[in-house]
Amino acid sequence: METKTKKFKRDILNWYNNNKRDYSWRETNDPWKILLLETISQQTQLDRADIYFKLFIEEFPNPATMASSSLKKVLILWSGLGYNNRAKRLYESSKILSKNGFDELYPNFEVLPGVGPYTNNAILSFAYGEKVITRDVNVDRVFSRYFGLNDVENFVHNNKKPLLNGVSSRDLNQAIMDFGSMICKTKNPLCSTCVLEKNCEKNIVKIKKTQETFSGSNRELRGALLKLLLNENVASLETIQKNLKTDKVKLLKAVGTLEKDGLITIKKNNLVEINS
Numbered sequence: 001m002e003t004k005t006k007k008f009k010r011d012i013l014n015w016y017n018n019n020k021r022d023y024s025w026r027e028t029n030d031p032w033k034i035l036l037l038e039t040i041s042q043q044t045q046l047d048r049a050d051i052y053f054k055l056f057i058e059e060f061p062n063p064a065t066m067a068s069s070s071l072k073k074v075l076i077l078w079s080g081l082g083y084n085n086r087a088k089r090l091y092e093s094s095k096i097l098s099k100n101g102f103d104e105l106y107p108n109f110e111v112l113p114g115v116g117p118y119t120n121n122a123i124l125s126f127a128y129g130e131k132v133i134t135r136d137v138n139v140d141r142v143f144s145r146y147f148g149l150n151d152v153e154n155f156v157h158n159n160k161k162p163l164l165n166g167v168s169s170r171d172l173n174q175a176i177m178d179f180g181s182m183i184c185k186t187k188n189p190l191c192s193t194c195v196l197e198k199n200c201e202k203n204i205v206k207i208k209k210t211q212e213t214f215s216g217s218n219r220e221l222r223g224a225l226l227k228l229l230l231n232e233n234v235a236s237l238e239t240i241q242k243n244l245k246t247d248k249v250k251l252l253k254a255v256g257t258l259e260k261d262g263l264i265t266i267k268k269n270n271l272v273e274i275n276s
């Protein structure tokens with residue numbers, strides 16, 4: 001009898017063959033392109049990430065070109081994506097990679113700043129064809145709902161072999177990611193037209209919204225402050241406060257966290273400078 005895992009793989013891969021989204025990086029096995037894409041696409045929709053990916057790969061086709069550039073240039077190209085410390089970590093990674101290539105770091109890419117288990121597995125799967133599951137929120141949601149799980153980590157750990165047996169890990173991982181964002185969505189999953197519906201446990205848990213509201217947040221202020229400094233290079237706290245129309249306590253918090261992330265430097269006379 002066909003197991004539930006086999007049915008899952010068959011149905012989701014069939015769906016993927018007919019519905020996969022075409023992106024320039026989809027078929028690449030260049031680990032630099034994969035690192036770039038995975039860094040850019042965190043908390044960013046794929047269509048938007050694709051636009052930035054093309055800009056970045058044109059400017060920085062390999063780690064050495066980014067490493068020999070400046071942090072400021074990377075941040076300018078990154079403008080609009082938010083979470084600027086990701087750009088900084090990418091820049092730091094390029095410095096490491098220009099000395100030690102991916103093959104030398106293989107299989108432990110987590111030594112690179114900003115690379116966690118997900119990106120590590122994405123590089124292993126998409127660049128090296130390793131039999132690993134790239135678990136992100138989309139993938140966890142699909143597994144949890146379809147197989148009726150509370151503990152996805154344990155499930156993946158125990159079922160790695162049957163899940164990946166006889167299939168390309170790249171195809172399976174990309175299929176589940178696409179399926180999670182297009183069909184088995186966080187809110188309002190499309191169960192009535194879903195090709196997995198017949199065998200799905202529909203373990204749908206209502207998710208509480210915990211994310212900080214962007215408007216008026218420290219994140220918003222950090223983004224505005226960095227944008228101002230990318231234009232001005234250096235500005236006084238007074239000028240920044242006036243330009244951004246914010247109160248001093250919020251401004252000092254934003255300045256403090258940006259300095260802690262290594263994106264700016266607070267100098268004498270209340271001057272703030274962007275790091276280059």
Ligand code: SF4
Nearest residue numbers: 184189191194197200
């Ligand atoms: S039936 Fe619904 S919950 Fe199950 S996989 Fe399809 S969309 Fe997700």
